[in-house]
Amino acid sequence: MATTTRDIGPLYNLRRFLGRSLPYVLLIISILPIVIGYAWLIIATFSYRTEGLFPIDANGNIGGWTLRNWAFLRDPKIWHVTLNSLGIALGMVVGVGFVSSLAAYALSRMNFAGRKAFLSLTLILHAFPSVTLLIAIFFVLNFISGIPVLGPRFGYNTVGGVALVMVSLELPLGVWLMKGFFDNISWDMERAALIDGASRFRVWWEIILPQIKPGLAALAIFNFLSGWSAFLIPFTFTVGTKVANLPVYLRQLISDTAPTNWNQIAAVGLFQLIPVMIFFIFTQEMLLNIYSGGAKGGV
Amino acid sequence: MRVKLENLTKRWGNVVGADHINLEVGDGEFVAFLGPSGCGKTTTLLMIAGIYKPTEGIIKFDGQIVNHLAPKDRNIGMVFQSYALYPHMTVFQNISYPLKLKKVPKEEMQKHAQRVADMMGIGHLMDRKPAQLSGGQQQRVALGRALVKEPDLLLFDEPLSNLDARLRLTMRSEIKRLQMELGITSIYVTHDQVEAMTMANRIAVMKDGRLQAYATPDELYDRPRTLFIAGFVGNPPMNFLEVEVVRENGDYHARREGFDVVVPADRGVKAAGQGTIIMGIRPEDITLGDEGIVGEVYVVEPLGRDDLVDVRIGKADIHVLADPEKGLKVGDMVRLNFDTHKIQFFDPQTEQSLLWTD
Numbered sequence: 001m002a003t004t005t006r007d008i009g010p011l012y013n014l015r016r017f018l019g020r021s022l023p024y025v026l027l028i029i030s031i032l033p034i035v036i037g038y039a040w041l042i043i044a045t046f047s048y049r050t051e052g053l054f055p056i057d058a059n060g061n062i063g064g065w066t067l068r069n070w071a072f073l074r075d076p077k078i079w080h081v082t083l084n085s086l087g088i089a090l091g092m093v094v095g096v097g098f099v100s101s102l103a104a105y106a107l108s109r110m111n112f113a114g115r116k117a118f119l120s121l122t123l124i125l126h127a128f129p130s131v132t133l134l135i136a137i138f139f140v141l142n143f144i145s146g147i148p149v150l151g152p153r154f155g156y157n158t159v160g161g162v163a164l165v166m167v168s169l170e171l172p173l174g175v176w177l178m179k180g181f182f183d184n185i186s187w188d189m190e191r192a193a194l195i196d197g198a199s200r201f202r203v204w205w206e207i208i209l210p211q212i213k214p215g216l217a218a219l220a221i222f223n224f225l226s227g228w229s230a231f232l233i234p235f236t237f238t239v240g241t242k243v244a245n246l247p248v249y250l251r252q253l254i255s256d257t258a259p260t261n262w263n264q265i266a267a268v269g270l271f272q273l274i275p276v277m278i279f280f281i282f283t284q285e286m287l288l289n290i291y292s293g294g295a296k297g298g299v
Numbered sequence: 300m301r302v303k304l305e306n307l308t309k310r311w312g313n314v315v316g317a318d319h320i321n322l323e324v325g326d327g328e329f330v331a332f333l334g335p336s337g338c339g340k341t342t343t344l345l346m347i348a349g350i351y352k353p354t355e356g357i358i359k360f361d362g363q364i365v366n367h368l369a370p371k372d373r374n375i376g377m378v379f380q381s382y383a384l385y386p387h388m389t390v391f392q393n394i395s396y397p398l399k400l401k402k403v404p405k406e407e408m409q410k411h412a413q414r415v416a417d418m419m420g421i422g423h424l425m426d427r428k429p430a431q432l433s434g435g436q437q438q439r440v441a442l443g444r445a446l447v448k449e450p451d452l453l454l455f456d457e458p459l460s461n462l463d464a465r466l467r468l469t470m471r472s473e474i475k476r477l478q479m480e481l482g483i484t485s486i487y488v489t490h491d492q493v494e495a496m497t498m499a500n501r502i503a504v505m506k507d508g509r510l511q512a513y514a515t516p517d518e519l520y521d522r523p524r525t526l527f528i529a530g531f532v533g534n535p536p537m538n539f540l541e542v543e544v545v546r547e548n549g550d551y552h553a554r555r556e557g558f559d560v561v562v563p564a565d566r567g568v569k570a571a572g573q574g575t576i577i578m579g580i581r582p583e584d585i586t587l588g589d590e591g592i593v594g595e596v597y598v599v600e601p602l603g604r605d606d607l608v609d610v611r612i613g614k615a616d617i618h619v620l621a622d623p624e625k626g627l628k629v630g631d632m633v634r635l636n637f638d639t640h641k642i643q644f645f646d647p648q649t650e651q652s653l654l655w656t657d
Contacts, residue, residue, distance in 0.1 A: 188383035191350050196444065197371040197400035210387040 045069050045267035069267040078249070078268075084159050085245040085272075088234065089227030091163030092170060093220045099167070100174030101216065105204050107175065108182035109190070119179075126172035134236050137165055141237055159243050162234045166227060174219055181215035182208065217286045221279070228276060246272045300451035300484050301326050302347065306356035309342050316342035318508040319356065324501075327482045329475070331489055331499035333531070339508035340488045344454055347486065349373050360451070371400070373452070376445030376483075380457040382437045384429040390416070390440050391425040397448040412447060418477075419443045435466045442474070446481070453478070455487040459494065471498060492532050496520070504528050521641075526650040529579045529643055535607055537643070538585075538617045542578045544570040544644070553578055553642070557613035558592055562639045569653045570644040576653065579643035582607065582618045587625065591634040596627050610635060 040053055047055030048064040057064030072078050106112075107119060138156070144164075145155030154160040185208055193207045194200075209216070231247040238244055244252065250268050254260050302324040309316035317339040324330045332340035345351045347358055349370035357364050365373055376397075384393050395412040403411070416422040419439040429437055438458060445453060458474070459467045475498050478485050489495050495502045496516040504511040504519065504527075512524045523529035529537050542553040544567055551567020553560050562570075570576055597616065598609035605620040608627055612635075619635060621627055644653040 186381055186383065188379040188381045189385065191345070191348070191370075192377065192379060192383035192444075193385070193396075194350065194370045195348055195373075195375060195377045196397040197448070198396075199371070202400070207385055210385075 041266050041270055044263050045270050047263060049263070069261070069264045072264065072268060073271075078271075080242070081244055081246055081249040084234075084243060085228055085247075087159045088163045088166060088230055088245055089224045091160070092166050092223040092227035095163065095167035096170050096174040096223045097216060097220055100171055100178045100219070101209065101212075102204075103171075103175045104178030104182050105208065108179045119176075122172040122175055126176075130169050130232060133169075134232075137233075138237065141165070156237060157239050157243055159238075159245075162230070162237055162243075162245075163227070165233050165237065166230055169233070170223060170226065174223070177219055178212070178215060181212040185211050214286060217283070221283045221286060224279065225276060229272070300361050301359075302452060302484065302486070303359040303362075304343070304347070304356065305359070307343065307346060307353055307358060308355035309339075309346060309351055310354045315339075315508045316351075317346065320505075320510050322503055322510060322513050324484055324486060327484055329478050329485045329487065329498060329500045331487045331495035331502045332505060333489060333492060333495040333502050334505035334511075335531075336490055338505040340490075340503075340505050341456055342508075343505070344456055344486060344488050347452075348375055348377055348454055374448070374450050375452045375454055376448065376450035377454040378438075378441045378445050378456065378458040380460050382429075382441040382461075384437055384440055384444075386429050388428075389425065390421060390427050390429070390432070393429065393440055394425075394443045394447050397444065401448065412443075415443045415447045418446075434462050435470065438462060438470060442477075446477075446483075450483060453483050453485040455485065455489075457489055458487075459489075460491075474498065493534060496532070502532075504531065522652075522655040523579075523643060524652050524655050526577060526579075526645045526652075529645070529652075533581055535582050535618055535620070537579045537581050539645075540578045540580075540615050540617070541575050541647070543575055544573070546571050555613065555615070558615070560592065560637050560639060560642075562642055566639075566642060566644065566654055573646070573653070575647065577645040577647050579645060580617075580637055581641060582620045584638040584641040585617065585619045586636045586638070587619065587621050587633050588636045589634060591636040593632060593634055596629055596631045596633060599627055599629060608633075 036053070040050070043053060043055055044050050046065055046067070046069065048066055048068070049056050051060075054062050055064050056062055107115060141154075141156040141161050144161065145151045145157075147155075152158065154164050189207060189211075190203055193203045198206065229247060230245065231251070234243075234245045235248050235251060238248065246268070250265060250272070253265050253268065304320050304322050307320040308318055320339075320343055322330075332343060334340050342351065346353050349365070349368060349372075353366060357366055359365065360373065385396065388396065391412055394416055395408050398408040398411060413422060413425070416425060419442055421436055421439045421443065424432060424436060424440075429440065432440065438461075441458070455474070459470055462470060471494060474487075487495070487498060496519075499516065501513060501515055502519055503513045506527050512519060512528050514522075514524075519528055519532045523532065523537075526539070530539070540555060540558070542555045542558070544551055544553050544562065546552075546567070551562045551564060551571055553562050553567075553570070570578075592612060594610035594612040594617065596608055597611045600607040600609075601623060604623075606623050606625075606627060608619045608621045610617050610619055610633060617635070619633075627633065645651065646653055
């Protein structure tokens with residue numbers, strides 16, 4: 001039987017090899033700086049000093065590995081601070097998720113006076129950089145501090161107050177995102193449920209919310225990440241280490257008078273990064289939903 | 300249950316959805332709302348369902364005004380064009396959802412849902428999700444969900460539009476049979492006049508938010524009250540010609556250039572002496588023969604059982620159904636006989652029938 005043979009010369013093979021490997025080469029080159037950065041960070045946390053990527057000891061020789069930089073883990077303060085960070089992050093997940101899914105449902109489905117104005121206003125609010133609002137927010141928090149029960153929990157210099165501010169600054173974006181997801185759900189499904197005998201609230205809870213789970217998940221992840229790494233708001237509205245979160249604690253390690261132990265700062269930074277990385281690896285697919293507009297077409 | 304609409308109106312600002320609709324649906328009756336898209340038939344249906352609040356007018360169920368009742372308190376079942384199944388629930392959960400909301404005990408709910416599903420022929424699909432079903436099966440689930448709570452009134456919003464042609468035929472007769480067996484008063488919205496004609500006891504024809512006619516299919520077909528109804532009901536649609544009806548030697552002639560037919564006196568007398576009016580004649584009421592009006596074949600569209608032939612008489616085009624055996628070709632000269640007992644006359648200004656007025 002005659003087989004058709006193609007000219008498979010060494011040149012052809014080489015070209016094919018290059019064609020296949022070129023994308024990988026380009027990708028490797030482009031992520032190399034990031035990988036080196038992370039490697040540097042990790043190496044630094046276990047050494048006295050580093051020269052480039054190499055740990056060195058007091059005499060300038062390669063070596064000098066140490067766990068000294070991680071000693072902060074034995075300090076109860078760090079766990080307190082971590083808990084504060086977690087509190088802000090979870091507060092944002094719950095607060096923004098709850099309020100924006102309710103508000104967005106109303107904005108998407110109900111007709112009321114000022115609906116359009118409200119929508120454009122929220123968008124404008126989102127455009128304000130939070131720095132410009134700091135002073136005004138301070139006054140608001142100060143006012144809340146004076147309220148009997150709420151004050152100690154959501155006033156100035158409390159974790160709750162920081163979470164409250166973060167939630168409200170994030171709400172415009174959350175409401176708009178969720179509105180987009182709600183807009184994608186067919187009216188007929190909602191009408192069917194109303195006729196089947198459900199109340200408006202049950203329709204929202206049992207019929208509509210399950211359709212936009214991907215959107216809710218994406219919003220939750222997004223908020224967790226921004227709550228976890230929040231710096232400006234916690235830094236501005238908290239005093240001392242009792243209510244600081246991780247980024248603020250990190251900032252406090254940098255002193256104006258004493259020499260800064262940069263390797264310890266690297267260790268704390270890495271400590272703050274670990275949960276985020278783990279979280280991100282498991283949720284990156286859901287996070288992409290936020291850009292593709294979520295809910296499956298269904299029936 | 301009897302349904303009565305009195306001056307039912309829905310407006311959004313200047314946009315009129317439904318304009319003073321008056322009609323009554325008898326107990327166990329199957330009524331179709333027929334009209335082109337945007338004519339207000341779905342708007343009216345949603346007002347009956349309680350989804351839209353009427354701007355004006357009242358809705359009565361068995362004599363009781365229900366305007367203020369929420370959809371859930373009206374005991375109605377509704378089937379949507381998009382089926383509107385809940386994608387995150389199984390077929391069983393979909394069908395039993397209305398019962399769950401009624402807090403029916405679990406065991407009874409299960410039995411009842413299963414019985415309805417078996418009746419719809421989907422009893423073996425209870426654990427599937429809607430996305431795993433075909434269009435016809437989804438439609439059956441939607442129907443089952445509407446029926447499970449034993450509603451007093453069934454509402455259909457173009458339920459067959461998303462199905463393919465063959466399945467549409469099957470479902471059409473199935474819905475009709477179910478409705479007759481269960482005897483539930485039904486309102487069926489459609490833009491497909493064949494669906495309305497075949498399924499409904501009475502048809503409400505709507506246009507631009509107004510009720511044009513409310514009559515039995517035969518009545519609409521044989522005695523159309525307006526030009527719109529005449530053109531909308533029947534397939535292929537009615538031919539319209541501008542003619543003048545004159546009386547000569549005791550006979551009434553409908554005339555135009557190259558066209559002259561004698562019409563029966565009872566019809567002719569109502570159309571005579573009105574100047575130029577519109578004559579309507581259905582394609583199936585015209586036959587090809589050896590005598591009659593001469594015309595030239597302009598287009599031939601084979602429909603299978605018949606050929607739809609476009610014949611040109613002077614400046615007018617007339618559609619005629621012809622036997623394919625005749626093998627008509629473009630350019631052939633033919634002679635047309637009109638069944639003059641089926642001829643309709645309309646006023647060109649008011650578009651009202653000159654024959655059938657109240």
